[in-house]
Amino acid sequence: MPRKSPSVKPSDGQARTRLARRAVIDAAAALFVDHGYAATTVAEVSERADVPPATVYRLFQSKLGILKAWLDVAIGGDDAPVAVTERPQVANLLAEGDPVRLITGFADLAVAINGRSNNVYRILAGAAEADSDAAGLFRDIQRQRATGQRQLTRALARLGALRAGLAEPDAADIVYAIMSPETYRLLVVDRRWSPRRYRSWLDMTLRQQLLG
Incomplete structure (x- = not known):
């Protein structure tokens, strides 16, 4: 645009x-x-x-349209009609040639997005259990998240940085689980980790799992 x-x-x-x-x-x-x-x-x-x-x-x-708009604002951080994957911050990250800095950048991005969207994501997940339209939106959001996060593992694969024996699809599954809103909620909300502690753990765990 x-x-x-x-x-x-x-x-x-x-x-x-x-x-x-x-x-x-x-x-x-x-x-x-x-x-x-x-x-x-x-x-x-x-x-x-x-x-x-x-x-x-x-x-x-519709009411679901309002929920989706709230989710879009929470994920993007503003009401600009631009997907996260199309924003300059992500483009700059994907141009990074250092695998460690690349992972750290994606960890920072995940902390920010999960922090902003924690409430709305939880509400959407609950609504999806009883509302078929909400369930469809929930599946769409999960697919979009998987697609966006897969850019990290593709970039690492292009750099030849994935640890020996780790296939790119398996690496994508690891990122999808570790960077998930569910994991954020378990640690930051349920276990009361500070966002700073969660960010340090996420950065370290991604490096260990992806780079070896």
Whole structure:
């Protein structure tokens, strides 16, 4: 997507739309956390966000659309319509020629994403157990995560850095498990590790498992 010139400012309509989207996402996030996804209605989100229901449906189509938008913002760190894998930070990482720095960069990225998306990911996982549409979104997110994380093992394979005897598909499975939101939640939320401790463990474990 081409970037606009810095001199071009968004119209009042665009600014209002962006503010409305942000208000709805913030309101839904609070309600989903407090009351659960299933128990929250679009009408409640609309009232809390002070955005008319018709506008909520125009912007998101459904309650699941709001959840997906929250997840996108949490993963990306902002509301820019650019996938994480297409952002300069990832491109710069993949151009890294040092396997250790490459792994460290991906560990930092995983810590940031898991930290931001922990709540919404948990809510989506719970919703997927009872809602077929949520289950479909959950599977899509898992596939996207696997595809994005596979870039790390492909880069290491291109550098000839994977430890002897470790096939690239097996390396991808290891990364998928170790960098998962589930592992983050087990250590940081359940076991109360600090994000700094989790990041150090993740970096060290990835090096041990992938590089030997």
